[in-house]
Amino acid sequence: MTRRGTARVEGYALLAALLLVAALALRRPELAIAAAPFALVLAAGTTLTRDPRLQAALLPAASRTLEGDPVEAALTLESSVPVGRLEVFLELPAGVEVAEGSPAFALSLAPGEEQEIPLLLRCTRWGVFDVGKVELRATDLLRFVTWERRLSEPRTLKAYPRLEQTRHVVSALETQVYAGNEVARHPGDGIEYADLRDFVPGDRVRSINWRASARRQGLIVNERHPERNTDVVILVDSFVDLGADQRSTLDDTVRAAAALASRYLERRDRVGLVGYGGILRWLRPGMGAAQRYRLIETLLETGVEPTFTWRDANLIPARILAPKALVVALTSLVDPRFVTMLEDLRARRFDLVVVEIEPSGLVRPGPGRTAALAHRLWLLERDVLRMRLAGAGIAVGRWGDETSLEEALEEVRTFRRYARRARV
Amino acid sequence: MPLARAGSGVAHAELRIAVVAVAGLVVILALGLPSFVPAPFVVIAGLYGAQLTVDDVPLDVAAPAFAAGLVVGVELAYWSLDLRDRVKGAPGDELRRLAYVAALGVLALVVSAVLLALVDAISARGLGVDVLGAVAAACALLAVVLFARGRGPTED
Numbered sequence: 001m002t003r004r005g006t007a008r009v010e011g012y013a014l015l016a017a018l019l020l021v022a023a024l025a026l027r028r029p030e031l032a033i034a035a036a037p038f039a040l041v042l043a044a045g046t047t048l049t050r051d052p053r054l055q056a057a058l059l060p061a062a063s064r065t066l067e068g069d070p071v072e073a074a075l076t077l078e079s080s081v082p083v084g085r086l087e088v089f090l091e092l093p094a095g096v097e098v099a100e101g102s103p104a105f106a107l108s109l110a111p112g113e114e115q116e117i118p119l120l121l122r123c124t125r126w127g128v129f130d131v132g133k134v135e136l137r138a139t140d141l142l143r144f145v146t147w148e149r150r151l152s153e154p155r156t157l158k159a160y161p162r163l164e165q166t167r168h169v170v171s172a173l174e175t176q177v178y179a180g181n182e183v184a185r186h187p188g189d190g191i192e193y194a195d196l197r198d199f200v201p202g203d204r205v206r207s208i209n210w211r212a213s214a215r216r217q218g219l220i221v222n223e224r225h226p227e228r229n230t231d232v233v234i235l236v237d238s239f240v241d242l243g244a245d246q247r248s249t250l251d252d253t254v255r256a257a258a259a260l261a262s263r264y265l266e267r268r269d270r271v272g273l274v275g276y277g278g279i280l281r282w283l284r285p286g287m288g289a290a291q292r293y294r295l296i297e298t299l300l301e302t303g304v305e306p307t308f309t310w311r312d313a314n315l316i317p318a319r320i321l322a323p324k325a326l327v328v329a330l331t332s333l334v335d336p337r338f339v340t341m342l343e344d345l346r347a348r349r350f351d352l353v354v355v356e357i358e359p360s361g362l363v364r365p366g367p368g369r370t371a372a373l374a375h376r377l378w379l380l381e382r383d384v385l386r387m388r389l390a391g392a393g394i395a396v397g398r399w400g401d402e403t404s405l406e407e408a409l410e411e412v413r414t415f416r417r418y419a420r421r422a423r424v
Numbered sequence: 425m426p427l428a429r430a431g432s433g434v435a436h437a438e439l440r441i442a443v444v445a446v447a448g449l450v451v452i453l454a455l456g457l458p459s460f461v462p463a464p465f466v467v468i469a470g471l472y473g474a475q476l477t478v479d480d481v482p483l484d485v486a487a488p489a490f491a492a493g494l495v496v497g498v499e500l501a502y503w504s505l506d507l508r509d510r511v512k513g514a515p516g517d518e519l520r521r522l523a524y525v526a527a528l529g530v531l532a533l534v535v536s537a538v539l540l541a542l543v544d545a546i547s548a549r550g551l552g553v554d555v556l557g558a559v560a561a562a563c564a565l566l567a568v569v570l571f572a573r574g575r576g577p578t579e580d
Binding site: 007011017032035087102104 | 484520557565
């Protein structure tokens, strides 16, 4: 705790001293009498005060919340001596704010009294936040001395990203062996009708199509598609983050990743995660509610770590990018290292789709004709890049200010339908 | 108070000085300079002392009122500086502060009156003034030293 004198101490001491000097110089006791109250109050204010031994703790009611939702918290304050004015500053990290009121306020404390102040916090973006930092400044009753104390007890508050609404997701070209909601391309035991074929020994009687058999000379059986699950790997680009305080490409990337992961897990698919940027993070594909929490917790650690090293797809462990897995890349298509890695994955015959987190709405052209021209060139280069990826067979859907994530996914699905027909 | 007592010639000069002092206080408060708050009050006290010397009265009975006015004026000046603080206080904070300033004024009045009576009882001139001044100076010095000793950072 740091003890300081207020400006009043200097003022009172100066006035008392000058009045006394004037009293001696002019030989007028009235000036000494005028100095006496200043000296008396100054002496009382500086000697009779005691350190308040302040205690404070900020306790959120929950350790997890959803981005944008309010969280109740309680600030507990206690002092051993009376405090005339206690100023409280909540040092909230960027992304957390006080939903109602101000993060700085003042109150008075009685000795030994424990005051609990209810607060309402709100996380304006997803992330892991430490909300335990509180700065206190106490002033004594006579306002001559202040004590400052900075309390920093780690109180972690995790804000999960708000999920974007998606009704349909992109289906993988190949399915896995486990049961799921995706209709497999190959025939087998299932519900979805696939084709007719001749009866062979071993076929179940219930699969015989009697109506088709009656029209032909032999027994005909129905073939069906089995319902299987798929492996999905969500590839998050964390090389760059473009944007302002309200919105950034990385924020949207994480929101989209969380929404897609939740949607795929609802379909009983196995979902894995690769955070590809300055730091490579990955999570092995898995399914179920526990995997959903693991994914989101891993996503919360996503941040831009500056690096100048060139990275490629060889860095990603092979067990993460399983064969036949659908790779959904979420990227702003700004860093060339990520684009090269996408082309590398496609060259290795991975089933790859790209959801572009459109940054053009966040990047404004600078003043002047040259800057405007540079901005136009940059936009044209992005168009060329998209065409290059489409030429390589990579579906690109754009999610930006004017389009929703659902529309971006529909763009990808449309491309994949069109590309398959083109191959035929 | 000095202006009320002064003759017309001296009053004009004192009035100008007082106006300058008040204007200086306004500037200090507007700029938020707490270190300079005592300066205008020192000037006003100087006017009071000069007027007492010119009048050469044995003992001014209005000294307690002047002392109380000075204390209240200084406190109001610091209060106005504190109001610049953006941190919002608790409800009723202003009333408590007002009561504090009023109590300080009353205290200054009482202390000054007691001292005045004491000085009057001893003597208006001679050794009494010197002894009183020396004791008061020693008290002020002691207070400053005591504060300076406890001013540094302290650990819990």
